[in-house]
Amino acid sequence: MTAALLALFGGLLFALALSWRRERRAHQSTLRALERERSAREREIGEQAAAQERERIYHDLHDDLGAKLLGLIHGATTPQQADQARALLQDLRDTVSRSRGTPGTLGDVLADIRSEARQRLAAAQMELNWVESGELPDPPLRSEQSLHLHRIVREAISNAIRHAQAASLRVRVACRGNELRLELTDDGHRRVGEGRGTQGMRQRAQELDGDIRWTEGTAGGTKVVLVFPLPAAAG
Known part of the structure; x- marks a missing residue:
């Protein structure tokens, strides 16, 4: 009888120990999960604070440098000087827009480029001939892709205005397969270098x-x- 009681008591102790071990493991697992959540939240707060600080800096830059560039545009004595300040102002706005992660599709980006090109060329008394061949796809572009495309076209337009002494610029956009082909042709002086x-x-x-x-x-x-x-393309 005593042996049976001892065996029963031993079994109960073993069951209690096993249950305690399981609860301890579950408790430790919960603590680790809470610690991971806390660390992730701290990183998120840090990233939000950094993003807010970047936004503040970009906002200050836009207000300060933007006002000065606008002053240069209105005070320029030649169309070339005004265009240079105008291009720098747009570069600044691109940087601010990219910092905000502004999304857009190819159609959105091309529309923005066309609008900017028309304004700059009109200010320089140049004609824009924009041609889109066929139906273009409209995939989403990452902010850096949009930025690179804007800057390439902007530099090409700057060269046509400031160096080529051109009267017109033709922009032709076409898609072949999954590739976009963009041609910018001016009627000014040929530039080499x-x-x-x-x-x-x-x-x-x-x-x-x-x-x-x-x-x-x-x-x-x-x-x-x-x-x-x-x-x-999405979807």
């Missing part, structure tokens, strides 16, 4: 996994040809 502007355009084309080249235009000026692969 590698400067910081063209180097920057090459680098941005590489960031787009694309290719860019300069050839003689059909009207005697310069043709800039950019080709890069498009991302797959």
Whole structure:
């Protein structure tokens, strides 16, 4: 009888120990999960604070430098000087927009580029001939892709206004397979040489996994040809 009681008591102790061990493991697992959640929340708060600080800095830059650039635009003595300040102001706005992660599709980006090109060329008393061949796809673009495309076209327009002494610029947009082909052709003086502007355009084309080249235009000026692969359309 005593042996049976001892065996029963031992079994109860073993069951209690096993139950305690399981509860301890569950408690430790809960503590680890709470610790991970706390760490993730701290990182999130830190990232939000950093984003807010970046936004404040960008806002201050836009207000300060933007006002000065607007002053340069209105006080410029030549269309070339005004266009240079206008392009710098748009670069600043692009930087602020990218910091906010503003999304957009190819159609959105091309519409923005066309609007900016029309305004800049009109201010320089140049004609814009914008041609889109066929039906273009409209995939979403990442903010950095949008930025590179804007900057490449902006630099090409700057060269046509400031250096080529052109009267018009033709922009032709077409899609072949999954590649977008963008041609910008002016009717001014042919420009030859590698400067910081063209180097920057090459680098941005590489960031787009694309290719860019300069050839003689059909009207005697310069043709800039950019080709890069498009991302797959959503859905």
